Amino acid sequence: MRIVSGLYGGRPLKTLDGNTTRPTSDKVRGAIFNMIGPYFDGGRVLDLYAGSGGLAIEAVSRGMSEAVLVDKDRRAQSIISENISMTKEPQKFDLLKMNDQQALKQLSGAFNLVFLDPPYAQEQIVAMVTLLDQQGLLSPDVMVVCETDKGVDLPEEIGALGIWKQKVYGISKITVYIH
Known part of the structure; x- marks a missing residue:
């Protein structure tokens, strides 16, 4: 896997072996950014189930100012740290080594872009989007990008x-929610 485009375009991304994470393929990542961007003029990105960190790193590569990546898996945290080092701009990234609930208690400020690719998609996505909104963590122009299996039907509206x-x-x- 690699960064598709932008400042870090073409640089390799490390991923975890095994079934603990499902890294978003280069093709799907490129398609996501074609849907929502493809480039940005600053802003904050949150990747709540970061895995390899590829989505958040791609967003910063394409112009987001800073990223917060959250993952509770120690092996994923190690891979994310290596991928952040590859950018040569670690100051743009904040890795929170904890679960989603713990992270929500620590986060502050509004995010312009949120990636949600949780292991148990439908229930977690609805709960997380609701909590993020209630806690004022979503900017008025936010895009919440949810990645699920194709058989998962998310609600038309969440809050x-x-x-x-x-x-x-x-x-x-890929389902993209906006205000």
């Missing part, structure tokens, strides 16, 4: 957010 775009790529479904 004040509604589906803006939705596409299926192979076995993955």
Whole structure:
């Protein structure tokens, strides 16, 4: 895997072996950014189930100012740290080594872009989007990008957010919510 485009374009990304994470393929990552960007003029990105960190690193590569990556798996944290080092700009990244609930208690400020690719998609996505919104962590122009298996049907609306775009790529479904 590699960074698809932007400042770090072409640089390799390390991923975890095994079934603990499902890294977003280069093709799907490129398609996601074509849906939502493809480039940004600053802003904050949150990747709540970071895995390898590829989505958040791609977002910074394409112009986001800073990223917060959250993962509770120690092996994933090690891979994320290596991938952040590859950027040569570690100051743009903050890795929180904890679960989603713990992270939400520590986070502050609004995010412009949020990636959610949790292991148990539907229930966790609805709960997390609701909590992020209630805690004021979503900017008025936020895009919440959810990656699920193609068979998962997310609600049309979650709180004040509604589906803006939705596409299926192979076995993955990408759903983008906006205010």
